Amino acid sequence: MRALLTGLLAACLLAAPAMAGTREDVASFVQPTQDGRLAALEALLKREGLAYEIQTFPGSEAGKSRQGRNVVITIGKGERDILLTAHWDAKVMKDGALADAVVDNAASVVAVIQAARVLKGAKLHHRLRIILFDQEELGLLGAKAYAAGPDAGRVAAVINFDVNGYGDTPFFADPTDPALAKAIRRACLAASEDCLAFGAYPPSDNLAFRKIGVPETSFSYLPAREAHQLWLMFNAGQTSGLPDDFHPRILGLIHTPDDTMAAVDPDTVDRAGRLAVELVRAADANRR
């Protein structure tokens, strides 16, 4: 009986059920204002004992200036930085209301905070910076501000997370840098994930770093079929076989009133968090 119980316990641990509180953590970002989201993010970081600074930048919205706020957590020491990033801001919809914006992108924010919790005590060759960017939805403004800032010259690699709310298939922006490409494959193997490379990946904050020549990638999760449909749409051009008016579910969900907690699977968020840990470890093993 005891052997059976031990076996069952081991099976449960292997299945890695959703961590307690993941759903609640993602839901805490559902707020009527961007200020409310920032407060939810700060509350989460305080609870986790993760010290952070807020770096402001000029920013703008609809042609008017609006100060942006990047939230930066620094872990360890090193001459160069690995950045693990996700945007915390929510899309303002056509009617002026703020989307719940949990798939895009509170789920990723929670995933990278879970990774930060694990990596807090890790011995890394690089300094690790977890950055939660603001104003991605306004044109990657937070990431562009950081890429133009004083610490950009220290960045060895950027690993971004955007849209990690449901599904079992991770896919990523295939980096042009061979060392990072290799690290990604090592990390996916270590995390037992079948990661799908996208030559053309939907735009996200990683592009601000591609522009300045820093090795970068961005990760998402979707169900396998949807990930494949998105790949076809972005990569197969005229030969995709998709009807002209077709789009995968995700593109009709983000930036709309349907991006709610009903769409979020906390297991996916936890998986993204575990993959983020492996990605940072693998990128850190590339010493330079």
Ligand SMILES: [Zn+2]
């Ligand atoms: Zn996003």
